[in-house]
Amino acid sequence: MKKILLLSLAIVMLSFLFTTSTINAENITDMDQISVAKGQINTYLYALNHSLVDDTIQKNIRDLVDNSNLTLLNYITGRHSIYSEWAKNNNVKFTNVSVNIDNGNIKYDKGKIYANLSTTTAVTYEYMSGKGSGVPNTFKFSEIHSLVLENKNGVYKVIEDNFYDPLRPDLSEDHVNRKVFDYNIDNNIASNALMNQKSIIPNSYKTVYYQTAAAAAYADKWTDNSGSSGTTHNPNYNYYPNNDCANFVSQCMGDSNAGNLPTDGTWYPYSLAWINADSLYNYIVNNRGWLRAYSTSTSYLDSYAKQMKVGDLVFYRWSTSGSTKDHVSIVVAFDSAGNPLVDAHTNNRWHYPWSLYSSNTTFWLVGVNASVTVPQNQ
Known part of the structure; x- marks a missing residue:
């Protein structure tokens, strides 16, 4: 070297x-x-x-x-x-x-x-x-x-x-402004994204399975196109330059060709919970059917990281004070020592060590259940 x-x-x-x-x-x-x-x-x-x-x-x-x-x-x-x-x-x-x-x-x-x-x-x-x-x-x-x-x-x-670089403190990724519908959303793209969800079977409840391997494959495809032509974001969805992290992770979890988790009245393409890291965190943590476990205590982060699985999420705040989440990534693999590797937008990161950020960063490690029971209309 x-x-x-x-x-x-x-x-x-x-x-x-x-x-x-x-x-x-x-x-x-x-x-x-x-x-x-x-x-x-x-x-x-x-x-x-x-x-x-x-x-x-x-x-x-x-x-x-x-x-x-x-x-x-x-x-x-x-x-x-x-x-x-x-x-x-x-x-x-x-x-x-x-x-x-x-x-x-x-x-x-x-x-x-x-x-x-x-x-x-x-x-x-x-x-x-x-x-x-x-x-x-x-x-x-x-x-x-x-x-x-x-x-x-x-x-x-x-x-x-x-x-833009999340390591650069003066250009850290601001979470999407809560006036989310000020964005110029392409309704045709929104409709296409919603149509990607599977059709509803008329029973009262159903068990859905988080397709974690497909979620990771989707994440890899839309973060690293080395050696191939095309964009590094799915053209079927809106893209938010410098603020695409939650939108990207939601796609990984919810697209029918990825994680295939069902949308609902709170979490659906271009809703606040879909494109805002802080709102996505609150949605998952408050939806007990989705949450497996989470850790935010510095003392336990490293040990809990060893227990994370593909499809789990890492949320970030670019300071050690406050609780608003500025960024989110998805676990897609593990390195040779068993530490989680994540994919993220923006900027794109592929198989990036989950903790390779400034010591001023606050981390939340969130485990997502592999199967959940939801109302049939979700």
């Missing part, structure tokens, strides 16, 4: 030097500017994601960002600290990072480069001792970046990088 990271750093710095020399050429065209900036963008994004696990790159990435953007520079340091702390607390070492960059739209205007693009980063880690040690575990996450670079003394430097 040391050799790989040192080589990575050398590539980053060589690319930086190449950019420095190229931009000083006279009579450079707009397309030349874009070409040069594209190399710098790739260098920056490569370094940004490798800096999560590498101290040296984390320090040297400051050469790629303009000093005027202290928020971004402090964020880069803070995100590295979260990964470092999690690795230490879990006896983990990171062994590899790879970044796939879709350059998207890039334009040049009056000495600045504007770029909108997406990245998918894969991170591999191993436990250093105990159960599952030495076995590689890989998770992925995606980001959409809106970048601005400016020519500073012959070198393009990043002056803005606006992107």
Whole structure:
């Protein structure tokens, strides 16, 4: 790993030097500017994601960002600290990072480069001792970046990088505003989603089974489309940029091709309980037929995590005070040590360690029953 990271750093710095020399050429065209900036963008994004696990790159990435953007520079340091702390607390070492960059739209205007693009980063880690040690575990996450670079003394430097990341405290995912019907909902999509529910059999009660394997498969399909074309959200449902977490988890639980749990008058596509993390939590916890168990006590989180099952949920608040849930994910698998891995929107996370967040995060681990008895009209 040391050799790989040192080589990575050398590539980053060589690319930086190449950019420095190229931009000083006279009579450079707009397309030349874009070409040069594209190399710098790739260098920056490569370094940004490798800096999560590498101290040296984390320090040297400051050469790629303009000093005027202290928020971004402090964020880069803070995100590295979260990964470092999690690795230490879990006896983990990171062994590899790879970044796939879709350059998207890039334009040049009056000495600045504007770029909108997406990245998918894969991170591999191993436990250093105990159960599952030495076995590689890989998770992925995606980001959409809106970048601005400016020519500073012959070198393009990043002056803005606006992107959503739950690890970034100043851009944490706000739970969907309770004025939910202010959203411009496509009624045709809503109808299609409702039609995905199975037809009702005319008896008074029925037992329904939570199809957890199908829920996990659905979650995987709509978080990681690596190597395939198409979107990473189901087009049969509305999508809420930066606020799609509960909508996504509800689909995993309720779509007939996924968990197949029945909707009712409170929980149905685009209801508050469907698209709002806090309301979804209250719906499940107050619906005793659904709730298996839950834990929010810090002392018991790790031990309860070992008891979680595929299809269970993890709720988050981006602070240690208060009780409103800001985010939710669904358990889809377990790593080599038996710790839960989750999928989530937004941004997309695939097989992500459930606890890899800031120490300021509050967690609620919620177990969902595999079968429940409900009125026949649900």
